[in-house]
Amino acid sequence: xxxxxxxxxxxxxxxxxxxxxxxxxxxxxxxxxxxxxxxxxxxxxxxxxxxxxxxxxxxxxxxxxxxxxxxxxxxxxxxxxxxxxxxxxxxxxxxxxxxxxxxxxxxxxxxxxxxxxxxxxxxxxxxxxxxxxxxxxxxxxxxxxxxxxxxxxxxxxxxxxxxxxxxxxxxxxxxxxxxxxxxxxxxxxxxxxxxxxxxxxxxxxxxxxxxxxxxxxxxxxxxxxxxxxxxxxxxxxxxxxxxxxxxxxxxxxxxxxxxxxxxxxxxxxxxxxxxxxxxxxxxxxxxxxxxxxxxxxxxxxxxxxxxxxxxxxxxxxxxxxxxxxxxxxxxxxxxxxxxxxxxxxxxxxxxxxxxxxxxxxxxxxxxxxxxxxxxxxxxxxxxxxxxxxxxxxxxxxxxxxxxxxxxxxxxxxxxxxxxxxxxxxxxxxxxxxxxxxxxxxxxxxxxxxxxxxxxxxx
Ligand code: NHF
Numbered sequence: 001x002x003x004x005x006x007x008x009x010x011x012x013x014x015x016x017x018x019x020x021x022x023x024x025x026x027x028x029x030x031x032x033x034x035x036x037x038x039x040x041x042x043x044x045x046x047x048x049x050x051x052x053x054x055x056x057x058x059x060x061x062x063x064x065x066x067x068x069x070x071x072x073x074x075x076x077x078x079x080x081x082x083x084x085x086x087x088x089x090x091x092x093x094x095x096x097x098x099x100x101x102x103x104x105x106x107x108x109x110x111x112x113x114x115x116x117x118x119x120x121x122x123x124x125x126x127x128x129x130x131x132x133x134x135x136x137x138x139x140x141x142x143x144x145x146x147x148x149x150x151x152x153x154x155x156x157x158x159x160x161x162x163x164x165x166x167x168x169x170x171x172x173x174x175x176x177x178x179x180x181x182x183x184x185x186x187x188x189x190x191x192x193x194x195x196x197x198x199x200x201x202x203x204x205x206x207x208x209x210x211x212x213x214x215x216x217x218x219x220x221x222x223x224x225x226x227x228x229x230x231x232x233x234x235x236x237x238x239x240x241x242x243x244x245x246x247x248x249x250x251x252x253x254x255x256x257x258x259x260x261x262x263x264x265x266x267x268x269x270x271x272x273x274x275x276x277x278x279x280x281x282x283x284x285x286x287x288x289x290x291x292x293x294x295x296x297x298x299x300x301x302x303x304x305x306x307x308x309x310x311x312x313x314x315x316x317x318x319x320x321x322x323x324x325x326x327x328x329x330x331x332x333x334x335x336x337x338x339x340x341x342x343x344x345x346x347x348x349x350x351x352x353x354x355x356x357x358x359x360x361x362x363x364x365x366x367x368x369x370x371x372x373x374x375x376x377x378x379x380x381x382x383x384x385x386x387x388x389x390x391x392x393x394x395x396x397x398x399x400x401x402x403x404x405x406x407x408x409x410x411x412x413x414x415x416x417x418x419x420x421x422x423x424x425x426x427x428x429x430x431x432x433x434x435x436x437x438x439x440x441x442x443x444x445x446x447x448x449x450x451x452x453x454x455x456x457x458x
Contacts, residue, residue: 019050020433023134024057025125025144027105029091030315032064034105035255036339037163039315040189040212041140045089047215047422053429054090056134058144060121061093063103074131079124092132094124115171122146129154136429142172145179157184157432159425161210164336165200168259180204184432189337190358196334208428211358212337213421216414218315219346224323231348231406234324239280242307248392249280251325251349253318253340256287256295262331262354263291265381267298269331273385275302279392281329284309284321322347326395326402329388333378335359345372346413348406352387354378365412370401372409 024045028038045055061082068084068091079096094100098120107113125147137144137151137158151158160183166172180186180203187208188194194201194209201207227233239246254261263283270281283295283306292310299308313321318340322328328344330353337358344351345362351373353359363375374391376383395402 019052019054020136020429021054021056021132021134022048022429023125023129023132023137024055024140025137025147026057026059026140027062027121027143029057029059029086029089031067032059032062032105036212036337037140039214039339040163040337043213043215043418044422044425046087047213047418049422049426050088053426055088056090056092056132057086058092058094058125058128058132060099060105060117061095062105063100064093066091066093074128076124076127078127081124081128092128094121094128096120096124099124110166110169111171114169118143118172118175119146122148126150129156136433138425138429139179139183141166142175142179145175145182148179148182152182157435159183159185159187159428159432162186162188162200162336165197167200176200177203184435185428187428190361192360193334193336193357196357210421210424210428211361211416212339212342213416213418214339214342214346214413215418216346219319219343219413221323221347224320231323234320235326238321238324242282243304244280244282244307245304247278247280248327248395249282249325250327250329250352250388250392251282251284251321252329252331253284253313253321254330256285256291258288258291260332260334261285262333262378263295265331265333265354265379265384266329267291267294268381269385269388270298270302270306272381274388276305277389277392279305279388281306282309282321282325283307284311284313284318286311318343319347322349325349327352327373327388327391329384330354330359331378331384332356332359338362342413342416345409348409350391350402350405350409352376352384352391354384362412362416365415367408370405370408372405372412 024041026041028034030038030042048055066084068086071083071085074081079094079099082093084091098117107117122144123146125144129150137156139158139160141163148158160179165176186204187210189212191209194207252263252266256263286292295308299306322344328349328351330338330341330351332354335357341351341353341359341362353363353375355375356378374387376387
């Protein structure tokens with residue numbers, strides 16, 4: 001006899017039952033980029049489990065043409081929203097005169113154009129939230145902070161990841177304080193940065209640290225043109241192309257800025273201590289005009305020792321460069337995470353890095369032996385020069401030890417895969433979503449979510 005069963009509730013389409021749409025609120029997503037934020041957000045979107053989470057990036061257009069297939073356009077009262085399909089990621093670009101001006105992602109000076117753009121962005125996201133049909137917001141830095149009131153009104157929980165604090169820009173510092181109080185959960189990208197910036201993070205007791213990760217399927221020698229004699233041959237080819245002599249070679253890759261990346265510290269190390277030393281130094285990057293001119297002048301004066309690649313290298317070129325040089329110099333004054341360190345480790349460029357933020361955490365991780373490179377006090381040009389000279393000598397005297405360090409470096413990088421990072425965010429999203437039932441956007445007003453759901457402090 002057949003059992004009588006209670007009638008089943010109609011099945012929701014598989015997609016809606018199992019995949020939570022997550023709004024990624026960011027000003028950067030590859031190739032619309034300024035720095036590491038784009039790398040991190042892009043890697044996270046690609047690494048999320050597609051069966052469980054659908055990333056929906058929403059960002060200002062900032063004067064960029066989108067390289068992805070166009071899906072639809074919506075005309076909202078105060079902006080135009082274009083939807084694109086970037087692989088498995090849905091991307092919305094918002095345009096109006098404030099959000100789409102001059103190809104500038106972060107307008108300078110921040111106090112006027114920047115705050116206008118930031119506020120506009122959050123307000124327009126608020127307007128779009130219902131149509132996005134997301135269950136969760138993930139703010140990457142606080143640029144979208146102005147949508148948080150509407151998000152709470154709609155019962156949408158939110159995670160805020162602090163990639164970098166902006167105490168030097170008071171309007172944005174205010175946005176950070178406001179969103180850290182309003183978000184359901186707050187994370188940052190290294191334990192050292194959280195400790196260094198306890199003045200901010202003590203705003204709540206449940207800040208979680210989720211270290212960044214990189215796509216190790218991209219950051220691998222396997223994707224380079226096959227080279228029977230490996231690294232030595234790659235380095236030889238690079239040095240011939242740059243007309244530099246065969247000797248230990250160091251590279252700086254990054255933004256030429258005044259406050260963070262420390263290119264001036266490396267220039268001081270060169271001018272004060274390394275002129276004529278038996279080593280090569282390659283600068284790859286751009287940014288502050290005066291700093292660029294100073295690097296160019298040093299390169300011109302130190303004819304067969306210093307070279308400047310005066311542009312932002314695309315990731316493929318960064319990969320090839322890091323796979324050819326001996327060492328990566330990372331002289332940051334502060335560094336919440338420092339993705340370039342993981343990229344360098346993955347490609348076997350041993351780091352000479354300042355002891356700050358994520359750089360300190362990654363280099364201090366166990367096992368401590370073999371040493372993967374050298375560290376020095378941030379801002380200490382003499383200390384940096386000493387570390388570089390010591391490593392240049394070691395490279396010549398003990399090539400086997402260098403090879404061993406490179407293997408260990410790759411193993412260290414593998415602890416920072418984008419998949420591992422994504423799994424931590426998935427756990428956070430699940431905890432936030434599971435903390436309560438959220439009605440669909442526009443549904444009845446819910447009880448307040450428990451603060452910091454799922455964000456255990458570490
Ligand atoms: O890696 C992505 C990046 C960090 O240290 C970096 C920074 C901005 O300053 O999290 O954000």
